[in-house]
Amino acid sequence: MASPQTSAQPATASRETTWPAIIFGILIGALMNASITYAGLKIGFTIGGSAVGAILGFGILRGLLRQGHILEINICQTVASAVNIPNSGVIFTVPVLLLIDHERFAFTQDGAPTPLFWMLTLACSAGAILGCAFIIPLRKQMIDIERLRFPTGVAVAAILKSPGAGIRKTYVLLAGILLGMVVYLPVALPEIIKNLPEKSTFRKLETVAYERFDWRLPGPQPAAPNNPDDAARYARELQDVDHDGDDEPDLILSNDLLDVGRWWGLPDEIPLAFAIAPFALGAGYVTGRAGLFVLAGGVLAYFVLNPVAFAWGWFPVTVEASEVANVSRSAFNRPLGIGMLLGGALIGMLASLPSVRAAFAGLGKASKSGRGSDELGIGVLVLAALLAIAGLYFAADYLETHDTSNVPPAAEAGGEAVDAEPAESDGWLSALPSHWRNLLIALIGAAWIWFGGIIIAQCTGMTDWSPISGMALLTIVLVMLLTGTQNVTGSVLIGAAMCVAITCAADMMQDLKTGYMVGAIPKRQQSMELLLTGLGPPITMATLILIAATNMRATSGEPVPEVEPRTAQTTEEVATGKPMGPGTKTEAPQAQALQAVILGVQGGDIPYALYGCGSVLGVLLGVAAFPSLGVLIGLSMYLPIAYILTYGVGCLINMFVSWWKGARWSEEWGVPFGAGLIVGEALLSLVLSGVDQILSFLQA
């Protein structure tokens, strides 16, 4: 038996930035990036990689290699999430080009990627670096001064701290993870099962689960018709409770939804339904009382605005009550919400100016002193930002000068049905020479990235929700207005770079919050993110192309290299498969939404007044109550209400536990459990999407 050590000398030196942490971080990040890209193209939203990175980091560094200190695993998860996160920005924007004009986007005649592919990759990598460089100076303001919550950052810190937090807390965390996985399994598993071959043994699982052990609850059945005259009454009542048209009442409890409104007999235009989403519940719990403002925004939009508008006949007569939530989201909830978000962010930034000034002053002081600063210096950040802007400019300029064939108006390019004639119009900067215009767009893009990055980081910090899809739509619209509505490719290029940038900004701040809670040195995390985040976009783009090629083979039987590129002179359809979108396994719902917006812009359909009114309301809410209120309310006005309600339940549970057991108990024991719920869902999603991806490729 070894004698006990009897001095305070360290048993081991603490490790932080080590090669194993960096290498495993890159590997884990690349794996997550590919898996999540695939999942995001299927389901329309992505999964943050930090928590999974932390768990896998523990598994590999601590479990297999018998090393891995808390700070070292923090670096591992920082690197993993830096490599993973750019996928959100890419998959919300770039696939729209595949939907509109895929032959030109993907491959040349000899099967090699096109220049557009490479320029998009370069622009997205530049965006990732720009997002990190711009948000780093605001770390002090958001984390030290504002003390934003960043629920997922807190959750990751709970995982990292588990080795020292005691066995009981680890059990609580594991219980949360397990419960999150169990609850989320019925949501995620059917997605995989339905992709399996008909004769697969696993396919029978679904039948067994639903026929023998059906946990789902059907809604109330209308009384059967007693006579032929009663048939019309029965048909009407059945129509009210059967929206999916299977001649059965819809379910109250399905795989992914608990429809309390249906259970209580509420009118269909009031969608009181809770998503079965452990992530949302956990995030709500970790956010606590402040999250109620997000709930308030959802209630305002879905329980006040939409039902009143429906009752007052503001919807087309062909819109049914059950469709009100979806129709209103695109008709007015989304533009109003985005406007409110912008107004709220603007007033929030003005109110925060003193703290931003103090944060910059602190950085400047540290840079001047030149020694021992814990933050990355301003000089490095400026250099990185300039290089990234130059990359962005080069990509935009190269595309315009070497690839002059504009994407034809989406209506002609096989897009969704367009009701208006596309109205090509010059952009605000069209009169400028192309080099100067591209330079100006790169600079405006950089400024927008700074603003957008702050908005997204604030939203994520306060609520854990990231309004990336809304910001992506707004960004593309902005660039199309600047460059001209026919310039879809250029707009998507700049828009994709901006979207990647703002997602990276939010993710970086989240990782820095985790780092703060475990005592990491910010400079080390910042350096890692800045150096390695540029790796993410190439991985996402390569995955995207691989998925597109697989889909094309699966839907046409034609090998990809034989695909003929379409020139600008001809819009004749070539006999190829579909790379993405409806009819393929990756429907890319966000790209479809973006395509609809692009078509709208080309048809001159931009609801400026709604954005404007929303901005005014966002500013007024900031003035009337507190600066970020517009952000919180606006954010939830266009997110699916089922997730907002589940999130709100999490907030209420936190308040109840705090009242019952005390705030400290709630923080000590409730937060690890909430963190477990967040991690459980993310982990299961990742594993299942990886399995799904492998099965799909094997089938193809």
Add this chain to the structure above:
Amino acid sequence: MRTFGFWLICLSAAAGVLAAASAYLVSLSLPDEQLEGLTLAAPAGTQAALEDSEDPPAGDDLSQREPLYEVGTKVDAAMLQALRDQSVENLRVKEFAWERWRGKWWFILAAVGMLVGARLGKSRSPTSAGRVQAVSGYDPRPDVESLENTVRELLAKTEGSAESIASLKQYLLDRLHELQSGELARLADARGELIERMGLSAYAQLTESLAPAERHINRAWSTAADGALEESRASLQQALSELAATRERLASLG
């Protein structure tokens, strides 16, 4: 009065959102000349006559779901007549005009309501995260001094101690956790109150040393959890100097 102000803000926000949502809605009661030439932003009318739809036939009657006019159609006199015949009251169009906006006065009223509500609720002081501080008359100095004393004590205890690493590590973890959930948590919770009292700029200056102190304490905990006690001590040493700076800042701020 504050409660009244709060409810006024809520009601005004709801009214403002409703008024805004009507920005592109035009009433068919307007004269034809104001409507002709506009472009539909949403479908209008239905293929089936509305008066026949009270008793829907069994099965799906697709004509009821088929709009009479699709998005993008230009409004003309014939369309207006057909829609009025179907008792359609509103159209959603792509063009906005101030004079056609029926909710404009409600929107202005809502804006005024929010400003009045803000005036009435001025004594309320929520933090940026919307939390009203329960701590009243909080003085941060005792907590900062207590942090300083505890950190000094931990440094003394771990220097050349004869205790085993395991017991020292557990001792450090327990004491640091007490600091994190005690003094540091209280200082964090009092943020809103401190900002109200000192102003945001002064608070930001305070965090110049307070935040690094907290981070170093967190680092001391993490490194202690990994058994790297020497590094944990180094972090405590840095925390101590930051805490001293915080104490001095607090003294200078009064």
